[in-house]
Amino acid sequence: MAFQKGNIKLEGNIGDLNFYKRGDEYHVRQKASKKSKNEISNLAARSKENAQEFGRVSSFAKNLRYAFHNATGQHYELFYESSNLNRLVKRLNLILKADEINERGKRNILPANLMLLKNFSFNKNSSLKDSLLLPVSIDYNKNQGNVSTTISNFNPEFHLDIPKETSSFMVHLAVFKINDQNMDFAVQYTHSELLSVHQPLPSINLTCQIDELIETESMLLAFGISLYKDTAGYPVPQLSPNLNCFDMIAFFQ
Numbered sequence: 001m002a003f004q005k006g007n008i009k010l011e012g013n014i015g016d017l018n019f020y021k022r023g024d025e026y027h028v029r030q031k032a033s034k035k036s037k038n039e040i041s042n043l044a045a046r047s048k049e050n051a052q053e054f055g056r057v058s059s060f061a062k063n064l065r066y067a068f069h070n071a072t073g074q075h076y077e078l079f080y081e082s083s084n085l086n087r088l089v090k091r092l093n094l095i096l097k098a099d100e101i102n103e104r105g106k107r108n109i110l111p112a113n114l115m116l117l118k119n120f121s122f123n124k125n126s127s128l129k130d131s132l133l134l135p136v137s138i139d140y141n142k143n144q145g146n147v148s149t150t151i152s153n154f155n156p157e158f159h160l161d162i163p164k165e166t167s168s169f170m171v172h173l174a175v176f177k178i179n180d181q182n183m184d185f186a187v188q189y190t191h192s193e194l195l196s197v198h199q200p201l202p203s204i205n206l207t208c209q210i211d212e213l214i215e216t217e218s219m220l221l222a223f224g225i226s227l228y229k230d231t232a233g234y235p236v237p238q239l240s241p242n243l244n245c246f247d248m249i250a251f252f253q
Contacts, residue, residue, distance in 0.1 A: 049105030057092045060109050060183055061085060064176065067185035068122075068222075071174060075191065078226040078237055079246040081123045091120055111180040111218045115251040128223060128247040133159045136223055138250050147175050147188075148207040149223055149249075156197040160225070163243065167230045168194045172246065173206040176220040177213070194228065194235055213252065221250040 009026050010019035019028050065085065069076045092109060095116045099107040121127040128136075137150040156169065172191040178184070188208040195201070213219055224246030228235040238244070 052105055053096055053107055054093075056108055057089055057096055061088045061092055063183060063185055064088070067176065067187045068174065071187035071189040072172075075172065075189075075226070077239070078244045079122045079224060079242075081125060081242060083124055084122055087124060088120070091117065109183070111178070111253060114178070114218055114220065114253075117220060117248045118251055120248045122222070122224070122246040123242060123244060125241060126243040126245040128225070128245045128249065131161055131225055131243070131245045133161060136249060138221060140219075140252055142212050145212060146207050146209050147173075147219075147221060148205060149173050149221070151204045153202065154204055155200040156195070160197065162197070162227055163229075163238065165229045166197055166227045166238065168196050168228045168235050170194055170226045170228070171204055171206060172222075172224040172226065173208055174222040174224075174246075175208045175210055176222065177210060178218045178220065180216045180218055219252040220248055221252075222246055223249045 009021075010028075011021055011026075012019055016030055017028055018030070019026065021027070065088070072079075095113045096107050096109050098113045098116065099110050101110070102108060119127075119129070132151075134151055134154060137152070139148045139150070140146075141148070151171070160166075160169065162169070170192050173189070175188045177186045177188070179186075188210055190206050190208050192204060192206060195204070210219070224244065226244040227238040229238055230236070
């Protein structure tokens with residue numbers, strides 16, 4: 001849209017330009033070209049394809065977030081961040097587009113492509129890689145039916161990049177088991193006790209019991225850290241600003 005700056009004040013059409021007045025200002029815009037029936041038909045088909053694919057992405061995102069919320073209970077608010085859903089849908093849409101098997105409109109979130117969810121942060125304001133300056137070791141023991149994470153030789157004062165007023169923290173582990181056929185989720189969740197930021201630890205270990213993965217199942221692991229500060233002698237979650245992190249860290253198929 002353009003603005004008229006000259007003294008000539010026009011209203012009406014000249015060629016493919018439309019001159020009009022809005023309030024005390026005069027504007028000009030190009031008239032929209034008419035589309036043929038064939039073009040309209042093609043646009044309708046493309047819109048239908050987009051809607052079908054968006055529906056699959058939205059359904060997957062809804063199921064994942066519901067399973068996560070249901071498993072973590074009251075701890076869910078520790079990691080809640082308003083843009084979470086939009087960012088998750090955006091990432092899942094890219095994963096859907098990675099489907100090279102099905103044609104447009106029928107593309108889906110393929111189990112093998114779920115590895116692209118790795119490093120997704122549930123909280124845009126804080127990611128695990130920027131908060132925890134040590135690697136998290138992961139062990140999936142099929143024989144014992146468990147998944148465990150370990151942080152070794154951990155000194156929180158050196159290995160956590162967190163606000164100075166933080167007095168304690170908690171680590172969290174969630175295991176998302178996914179049915180590749182209907183994309184249903186089963187989530188196992190555990191967390192540590194409150195740990196002092198001033199106390200070095202030989203290791204921190206979290207373990208979730210799971211059934212062995214079968215051929216039609218995949219598994220995502222998410223690991224997080226929640227922060228607390230002392231208020232009137234009690235540890236209170238730091239929710240404003242919310243710098244708690246919870247990220248997807250591994251994928252098994």
